[in-house]
Amino acid sequence: MAPKSYCVNPRPKEFWSSLHNPAAMEVAVSPAPKRTLRIALIGNPNTGKTTIFNNLTGLRQRTGNYPGVTVSRKAGTMKLGDTTAELLDLPGTYSLSAHSPDERVVIDVLNGRFEEIGKPDLILFVADATNLRRNLFLASQVATLKIPMVLILNQWDSVARSGQQIDLNLLKGRLAVPVIPTVGTKGKGTEEIKKAVIQLMEEPKLLPEIKWPESMKLAIDHLKATLPCVGEELLSESETHRLLFDTHSAEVQRLKVSPEEAEREVVKAREFIRKDGMNPLVAEAMLHYRHIDGLIGGIVLKDAQLAYGATESIDRLLLHRGWGLAAFVAMMYVVFQAVYSWAGPVMDVIEAGKIWAQNLIGPALEGTPMLKSLVLDGVIEGVGAFLIFLPQILILFAFISLLEDSGYMARAAFIMDKLFSWCGLNGKSFVPLLSSYACAIPGIMATRTIEDPKARLTTVFVAPFMSCSARLPVYILCIGAFIEPVYGPWWAGFTLFLMHFVGVVVAVPTAWFVTRFILKTRSQPFIMELPKYRAPRMRDVGYRMWQAGWEFVQKAGTIIFVITIIIWASLYFPRSEAQEIEIQATFVADKVADGAGSEEAILAQLENEDSDLAREFGLTLAGAQINQSYMGRIGKAVQPIFEPAGFDWRISISVLASYPAREVIISTLGIIYSLGGDVDEEDGHLRAALKNSRWQEGERAGTPIYTVPVVIGLMVFFALCSQCGATTSIIIKEAGIKWAVASFLYMTILAWIGAVFCYQVGTYLF
Amino acid sequence: MANILSLKIGESARVTELRAENHIDQRILSLGIGTDVIIKMCKIAPLGDPIAVEVDGAQIILRKSEAEGILVEPA
Ligand SMILES: Nc1nc2c(ncn2[C@@H]2O[C@H](COP(=O)(O)OP(=O)(O)OP(=O)(O)O)[C@@H](O)[C@H]2O)c(=O)[nH]1
Ligand SMILES: [Mg+2]
Numbered sequence: 085m086a087p088k089s090y091c092v093n094p095r096p097k098e099f100w101s102s103l104h105n106p107a108a109m110e111v112a113v114s115p116a117p118k119r120t121l122r123i124a125l126i127g128n129p130n131t132g133k134t135t136i137f138n139n140l141t142g143l144r145q146r147t148g149n150y151p152g153v154t155v156s157r158k159a160g161t162m163k164l165g166d167t168t169a170e171l172l173d174l175p176g177t178y179s180l181s182a183h184s185p186d187e188r189v190v191i192d193v194l195n196g197r198f199e200e201i202g203k204p205d206l207i208l209f210v211a212d213a214t215n216l217r218r219n220l221f222l223a224s225q226v227a228t229l230k231i232p233m234v235l236i237l238n239q240w241d242s243v244a245r246s247g248q249q250i251d252l253n254l255l256k257g258r259l260a261v262p263v264i265p266t267v268g269t270k271g272k273g274t275e276e277i278k279k280a281v282i283q284l285m286e287e288p289k290l291l292p293e294i295k296w297p298e299s300m301k302l303a304i305d306h307l308k309a310t311l312p313c314v315g316e317e318l319l320s321e322s323e324t325h326r327l328l329f330d331t332h333s334a335e336v337q338r339l340k341v342s343p344e345e346a347e348r349e350v351v352k353a354r355e356f357i358r359k360d361g362m363n364p365l366v367a368e369a370m371l372h373y374r375h376i377d378g379l380i381g382g383i384v385l386k387d388a389q390l391a392y393g394a395t396e397s398i399d400r401l402l403l404h405r406g407w408g409l410a411a412f413v414a415m416m417y418v419v420f421q422a423v424y425s426w427a428g429p430v431m432d433v434i435e436a437g438k439i440w441a442q443n444l445i446g447p448a449l450e451g452t453p454m455l456k457s458l459v460l461d462g463v464i465e466g467v468g469a470f471l472i473f474l475p476q477i478l479i480l481f482a483f484i485s486l487l488e489d490s491g492y493m494a495r496a497a498f499i500m501d502k503l504f505s506w507c508g509l510n511g512k513s514f515v516p517l518l519s520s521y522a523c524a525i526p527g528i529m530a531t532r533t534i535e536d537p538k539a540r541l542t543t544v545f546v547a548p549f550m551s552c553s554a555r556l557p558v559y560i561l562c563i564g565a566f567i568e569p570v571y572g573p574w575w576a577g578f579t580l581f582l583m584h585f586v587g588v589v590v591a592v593p594t595a596w597f598v599t600r601f602i603l604k605t606r607s608q609p610f611i612m613e614l615p616k617y618r619a620p621r622m623r624d625v626g627y628r629m630w631q632a633g634w635e636f637v638q639k640a641g642t643i644i645f646v647i648t649i650i651i652w653a654s655l656y657f658p659r660s661e662a663q664e665i666e667i668q669a670t671f672v673a674d675k676v677a678d679g680a681g682s683e684e685a686i687l688a689q690l691e692n693e694d695s696d697l698a699r700e701f702g703l704t705l706a707g708a709q710i711n712q713s714y715m716g717r718i719g720k721a722v723q724p725i726f727e728p729a730g731f732d733w734r735i736s737i738s739v740l741a742s743y744p745a746r747e748v749i750i751s752t753l754g755i756i757y758s759l760g761g762d763v764d765e766e767d768g769h770l771r772a773a774l775k776n777s778r779w780q781e782g783e784r785a786g787t788p789i790y791t792v793p794v795v796i797g798l799m800v801f802f803a804l805c806s807q808c809g810a811t812t813s814i815i816i817k818e819a820g821i822k823w824a825v826a827s828f829l830y831m832t833i834l835a836w837i838g839a840v841f842c843y844q845v846g847t848y849l850f
Numbered sequence: 851m852a853n854i855l856s857l858k859i860g861e862s863a864r865v866t867e868l869r870a871e872n873h874i875d876q877r878i879l880s881l882g883i884g885t886d887v888i889i890k891m892c893k894i895a896p897l898g899d900p901i902a903v904e905v906d907g908a909q910i911i912l913r914k915s916e917a918e919g920i921l922v923e924p925a
Binding site for chain 1: 875
């Protein structure tokens with residue numbers, strides 16, 4: 085069983101008692117099959133662990149130029165000569181005193197708390213070569229675990245570039261373990277790492293361990309003697325350190341004694357250190373740094389003169405008092421303008437492909453009207469309407485990837501922190517929230533880097549308000565059909581830009597309210613490393629686009645495909661000949677009453693399929709049939725709920741159908757209008773169908789359904805509503821069912837209020 | 851005694867003492883900011899808070915409220 089990643093999980097009682105259970109002992113003693121070597125990647129955040137993991141395993145885990153990209157453990161297999169080893173990629177951490185859930189994962193792995201993986205046999209320690217001293221602090225802490233280690237000096241290219249010089253041979257001599265300079269992004273050093281691992285398997289080597297002063301040893305021994313762990317096993321060296329040096333160490337939960345008693349012993353132990361003239365809470369770090377300074381003294385021959393050289397010049401503009409904010413807003417604006425306007429030509433191609441497919445397949449299915457309708461109006465229309473938005477997704481992800489890989493994302497957090505702190509969040513919430521613009525699911529996962537559980541919950545709660553890429557199709561459809569033709573392309577792009585802020589405008593006061601009145605969070609510290617700018621690798625950007633695009637296409641083939649068929653069926657049935665005859669009778673009677681001719685003459689005209697009257701009847705028939713379908717009836721039943729927002733039954737039903745996944749609205753509208761005969765065969769645009777759509781009855785009969793206030797209301801509804809089954813389940817996983825329910829209800833109610841507000845105010849003003 | 855907020859942008863100083871709450875001190879220490887380390891004031895966010903300081907060639911973002919606890923003397 086994997087521990088919940090954000091709380092410490094002591095080994096279950098059975099595990100410890102099994103040590104004394106004869107049957108279990110037998111298993112342990114019987115010759116164990118030679119299991120694969122377990123290797124863990126450890127290091128500070130953003131040093132290139134995942135890049136090296138990918139090089140060694142051939143996998144493609146996400147990398148990015150900000151601390152905290154990897155937030156959970158990921159396993160892969162690496163080839164070592166003729167054997168294999170299991171490699172574990174882990175989140176980055178600065179020390180072993182875990183502050184946040186992602187750091188907790190590292191500690192749990194190192195202490196073998198996850199039963200299915202056990203303690204690693206070997207550590208690949210990835211250090212940023214340009215900042216050895218700080219990076220080796222963690223290495224020195226890890227050395228107390230006595231696990232063989234390879235020291236990888238990654239970003240070796242930056243060392244030379246910044247004018248730094250490191251005496252590699254001297255370092256190798258001092259550290260005893262293999263030291264390997266690498267350039268992860270170029271794959272340099274990958275083979276050397278493998279060789280070192282093979283060597284180390286034969287002859288294990290440890291990093292020189294810190295030598296504690298006498299007082300420290302006394303303190304450590306005191307704890308070991310007085311605090312037995314659950315079962316009879318003694319506390320390990322490293323666990324004892326955590327108890328002794330950390331405030332509120334989670335290790336307390338593993339002890340046999342009560343937390344109060346443990347606290348008493350810890351205070352007694354710290355007394356030894358205090359008497360020696362040191363502050364027990366900072367002594368550990370001081371001593372580790374002294375140890376490291378001893379190890380690397382004289383190694384750095386020449387300091388970095390230009391460590392932040394280029395970065396400083398760029399930041400002088402991008403983080404400038406006035407220009408910085410302007411640049412931030414401008415950059416976001418460019419992103420959305422590009423997403424809106426660059427996709428056009430590709431969309432047209434996909435659209436043409438859809439119509440081509442319909443024309444190709446249509447004639448072949450002429451004999452079976454129901455199947456023809458399923459394929460043309462259901463599958464091709466529904467899936468096609470969705471796929472048209474692929475180019476926008478690709479463009480959006482290209483930008484997100486560029487922002488992340490260049491290092492600007494961390495700057496955005498730096499700029500926005502002040503605003504976030506006002507509502508109880510901090511800059512660390514910014515990265516998860518910004519990730520939620522792509523998709524709330526990785527965004528919510530990314531909250532694991534937030535130390536304070538309450539700030540983390542608040543961030544989880546507001547993350548789904550960020551306008552994810554699944555909302556994009558709705559915005560583009562509405563803007564393309566109703567804003568651009570009236571107000572022009574400039575306003576179209578601007579509206580899209582504004583739509584992405586609707587969520588923020590709601591999220592900020594929401595977060596304020598939650599932190600202030602529900603969770604009563606204290607204001608949080610914000611401590612984060614600011615990475616250097618890097619030129620993004622086009623390969624990474626391309627891969628990110630490909631991945632997002634592929635996921636989108638897969639969705640079209642799975643969830644959208646299935647829902648499309650369900651929706652088509654519920655809009656097609658029930659349907660009978662009797663029903664058709666009745667509709668025809670009403671149609672003919674109406675025409676006769678209008679004085680369009682005698683009953684016989686009209687019937688004769690209907691026989692001729694090309695006559696205007698026959699075409700008109702076709703539309704009337706389709707409209708009447710869809711009105712009487714199951715979905716039509718449900719739509720009419722729920723329409724009163726959305727009446728105050730100006731939605732007709734078709735919009736109402738599309739909104740409801742979109743609860744499992746919001747993109748479904750596009751397919752649903754596509755099918756409704758295609759089945760209802762509203763989509764012009766020539767042009768096939770769903771847009772045109774929406775524009776022509778009019779109220780059929782009631783006092784508004786004949787007027788367009790989609791007025792600007794309705795369209796804005798519809799977009800706002802989608803901006804605010806919780807229409808994503810996957811997000812709800814990830815909230816259950818990360819925050820619990822209570823928060824998931826609260827989030828669902830809150831978002832749905834807000835969405836309704838937002839749509840009604842836009843419609844009512846809009847209609848009043850226009 | 852002065853804290854790092856008294857430094858102008860581009861100025862460096864030597865850290866003499868950490869005086870924040872204990873767990874914040876631990877965090878700051880693990881990032882390499884400890885006594886006797888040379889620290890440089892680098893950036894102030896456009897809205898006035900937080901700031902970024904440079905230690906050992908790495909820049910670290912801190913809120914002013916945390917930075918206040920880092921006392922310095924001229925290097
Ligand atoms: N210049 C240079 N950049 C590198 C090198 N290795 C990795 N990078 C870049 O450094 C950034 C961070 O790489 P990741 O592999 O995501 O780092 P990580 O250690 O997994 O980071 P976290 O998961 O956030 O802890 C990415 O932008 C990489 O492209 C290298 O050797 N040289
Ligand atoms: Mg990583």
